[in-house]
Amino acid sequence: AHDIADALWKKLKKCRVEIRQGNVKEVLTENGSVIGVRTENDVFEAHSVLLACGGASYPGTGSNGDGARLAEKLGHTIIPMRPSLVALTSDDEDCPAMQGLSLRNCGVTVTDNEKKKKPVYTDFGELLFTHFGLSGPTILSASAHMRHMAPGRYTVTLDLKPALTPEQLDQRLLRDLEKNKNRNFSNSLDELLPQKMIPVVVRRSGIPPEEKCNTITREQRAVLLDVLKHFTVEISGFAPLSGAIVTAGGVSVKEVDPKTMQSKLIPGLYFAGEILDVDAYTGGFNLQIAFATGHAAGENL
Known part of the structure; x- marks a missing residue:
C-alpha cells in the first residue's frame, strides 16, 4: 500500500x-x-x-x-x-462457465488422490470461480497444503449447502420440488442456487432440464443431493508463481x-x-x- x-x-x-x-x-x-x-x-x-x-x-x-x-x-x-497462497487451475469446463461467480458460505475440502487418507485441508468461507479454475480466500489457504502438485493429484470438493445436513437438504429439495411441481426441473432451483450455477448443477445431476418436478424420483433426488454436497473440481496445477x-x-x-x-x-x-x-x-x-x-x-x- x-x-x-x-x-x-x-x-x-x-x-x-x-x-x-x-x-x-x-x-x-x-x-x-x-x-x-x-x-x-x-x-x-x-x-x-x-x-x-x-x-x-x-x-x-x-x-x-x-x-x-x-x-x-x-x-x-x-x-x-x-x-503459496495462489489460485488453482483446472481443466473442468464448468469453471469458466461460472466465471465471476463468488460463493460466500461454501465448504471446501481438498483430498490427495494418491494418498486417499483424510483430507489435506478443510475450510468454510468464500470461493470464486475463474476462467482458469478456482480462487478466493479458502482456495488461497488450501494451496499452501498442496505441496506435491501434479495434474489430477488433488480434488477440491465443495459443499454448496454446508449449513444443512443431508437429511435437511433432502427435505428442502422435496419442498422446492413440490412448490414447483408443474414446472421444468431447470426452472425450480432459483431459490436454492445462484443463476450461473443452475445449468451446471442440472447437467451434473443427470436429470433432464425439461423434466417436470412432480416426476422426479427418489433416486434422481439422491443424485442431486450428492452434487450439492459434493461438487467436485479436479485440479491441474497452481496459477503462475508471479501471481x-x-x-x-x-x-x-x-x-x-x-x-x-x-x-x-x-x-x-x-x-x-x-x-x-x-x-x-x-x-x-x-x-x-x-x-x-x-x-x-x-x-x-
Whole structure:
C-alpha cells in the first residue's frame, strides 16, 4: 500500500539513511566473510550485508528470485521456490462457465488422490470461480497444503449447502420440488442456487432440464443431493508463481541464526523476509514474518 511505503520512506529520511539504488550482481567476500557488494557500475564496501529481496511472487517490485540466487552463489541451500497462497487451475469446463461467480458460505475440502487418507485441508468461507479454475480466500489457504502438485493429484470438493445436513437438504429439495411441481426441473432451483450455477448443477445431476418436478424420483433426488454436497473440481496445477501472494521455499532456515538472522556460513551476511524458506496463511502472518525478521536483522547487523 502506498500509505505504508510512504511511512517507511519518511522514517528513512528522518533517520538520514543514505539510499543508493542499483542492481546487485554479487555479494563480495574475503576469507569467508562479507566485505561488500558489487552492482552493475559500483562496488560498495560493507562489513554487513542484508539480503531482503523477497521471494519470486512480485517480479514487478524486484522480487524475482535474484536474492536466492545471490545466496546460492555463496553456498547457501535454496529450497525450491513455488507459489503459496495462489489460485488453482483446472481443466473442468464448468469453471469458466461460472466465471465471476463468488460463493460466500461454501465448504471446501481438498483430498490427495494418491494418498486417499483424510483430507489435506478443510475450510468454510468464500470461493470464486475463474476462467482458469478456482480462487478466493479458502482456495488461497488450501494451496499452501498442496505441496506435491501434479495434474489430477488433488480434488477440491465443495459443499454448496454446508449449513444443512443431508437429511435437511433432502427435505428442502422435496419442498422446492413440490412448490414447483408443474414446472421444468431447470426452472425450480432459483431459490436454492445462484443463476450461473443452475445449468451446471442440472447437467451434473443427470436429470433432464425439461423434466417436470412432480416426476422426479427418489433416486434422481439422491443424485442431486450428492452434487450439492459434493461438487467436485479436479485440479491441474497452481496459477503462475508471479501471481501468488507469497513464495514458499528460499534460503534454508537451518543455515540462518534465528536470533540474529545472520548466516551460519558467511559472517556478516544477514537475511530477512520472504527470501527465507518461511510462509504462512494470509491475514497478516507473512507481513509479521517480514517485520520480525527485518527487525532482528537490523538490531544485530
